[in-house]
Amino acid sequence: MINAKITCAVIFSLLFLCIGCIENNDPVSETNAVDEDSTMYASSADEYDIAIANNAFAFDMYSNIVKEENLVFSPYSIFTAMAICYGGAGGTTQEQIASVFNYPLSKPVLEEASKNMMATINSDTDNYDLSTANALWVRKEYPLNSEFSTNSKEYYGGNVTNLDFRSEPEESRVIINNWVASKTNDKIKDLIPEELITEDTAIIITNAVYFKGAWMNKFDTANTAKRAFYNSSSNENPVDMMYTQEFFSYGESENAKILEMPYKGDDLCMYIVLPEENNIEEFEDTFTISDYNELKSSMESQYIVHTYLPKFKIDVKTELPDTLRNMGVVDAFDGNLANFSGMYNVQLVPEDYNLWLDDVIHQAFIDVQEEGTEAAASTAIEATDGAIPTVLEFKADHPFMFFIEDKRTGCILFMGKVENPEY
Structure with missing residues (x-):
């Protein structure tokens, strides 16, 4: 042949x-x-x-x-x-x-x-x-x-x-x-x-x-500071943690929170999915696209969210x-x-x-x-060959998943997870 x-x-x-x-x-x-x-x-x-x-x-x-x-x-x-x-x-x-x-x-x-x-x-x-x-x-x-x-x-x-x-x-x-x-x-x-x-x-x-x-709502570099991040083994590591306080679309379920971080123009965004537990393995092994869509459907935008997100490479x-x-x-x-x-x-x-x-x-x-x-x-x-908003906290100080999605089509362009932020 x-x-x-x-x-x-x-x-x-x-x-x-x-x-x-x-x-x-x-x-x-x-x-x-x-x-x-x-x-x-x-x-x-x-x-x-x-x-x-x-x-x-x-x-x-x-x-x-x-x-x-x-x-x-x-x-x-x-x-x-x-x-x-x-x-x-x-x-x-x-x-x-x-x-x-x-x-x-x-x-x-x-x-x-x-x-x-x-x-x-x-x-x-x-x-x-x-x-x-x-x-x-x-x-x-x-x-x-x-x-x-x-x-x-x-x-x-x-x-x-x-x-x-x-x-x-x-x-x-x-x-x-x-x-x-x-x-x-x-x-x-x-x-x-x-x-x-x-x-x-x-x-x-x-x-x-x-x-x-x-980002539509940029992080102030003056607010970035060394804060603790806990990996899946619950080991504490100091990382460069960004911080902002904004109105974000936010939702949650029994075992996870979700935050939408829009980019300028609001055609694209990054979704951060933060499990309740530090160990992400069990969560990601059972987290389906149906769970992802259901989590997104729980989101509301009337909240001020204190948001902590590590810089990472x-x-x-x-x-x-x-x-x-x-x-x-x-x-x-x-x-x-x-x-x-x-x-x-x-x-x-x-x-x-x-x-x-x-x-x-x-x-x-x-x-x-x-x-x-x-x-x-x-x-x-x-x-x-409208009313005084509820103030929430979204602190990504342990492993999380992320998605960059084209909001016009709903197409996921990039996805992944952060187990250990490196920068």
Whole structure:
């Protein structure tokens, strides 16, 4: 058999940096299941709610990632990059990816919904910077399927650039990394690691997401002070704790509190989910998307909230092939079973030619400070062959989860947890 492999190198680099004056006995999997009639069997983009699909995938991914310490990733970035790859999938490979990512079996439905989501994200505003972009990098003289190429450009803005992967692997790596850097304001400079590109590399699909915005209610740096933070072992660590007293949308349940921290323009926000107990493991193992939505529905905005939030930086690198296999993407990693025939011109390759997924790498960095947030995510898929208000307190002095969400669509762009604030 003549085989080329898709090494799915999914490398996320998330940057949260405050900028001046801008801004299967798994309970999670069971509860996060979405209605197949409105996802897998959706017949139109209006019927398919891509934000619900993305968010359900986000919680499924979170429940499957090894997360002993701090964690951050972009469900939207991996969801979108894989959607382009999905455009070339067929048979059981397509069905398994659809099941895990909550894609519709109708590719045109996903393409149209993705195009609409990208249009919302890329809409212009003076309040913040938010953008997403895609690109396809194809080995020189590779027989790329023309329909796959056209659809990638039409629905994802993924222009095709031919590179000489075989003769100039390092030069090709530099070109791709420069593209990523340009789309992420130079926050992600080395997405493609050395030696990832080999003579068998056929296609590299890249996605980038960038966000830069100020808090609507900035923290006064004068109020930042060393305060105690208690990790899951209840060990006390002094951290730089920010403080503000504002009207915030706030809600709570028996075992958690939630706070909405909007960014300037109020199109995007960060939700902080703070468990009652210091040890976050039991909470996160049972915290579902239904719980998240129910917690959000409890929120009210008539309260002054004394808010304490630590400054934190997180840098995480994770390999995800086993995670995706455990989630159900099995055939795509098998050289004998994978079907990505929609990516190439079947008339120009040998009869036994094949592509499959080989590697997934996830890298993330987050930096939160007093004045705002800057966030960048990048994904690479390598195809190788009134009344006096009640005053409340929200003191994030122990592990918590966070979500950055596009309030216009409800799409979770970034999510993670803080186990040990580092700054």
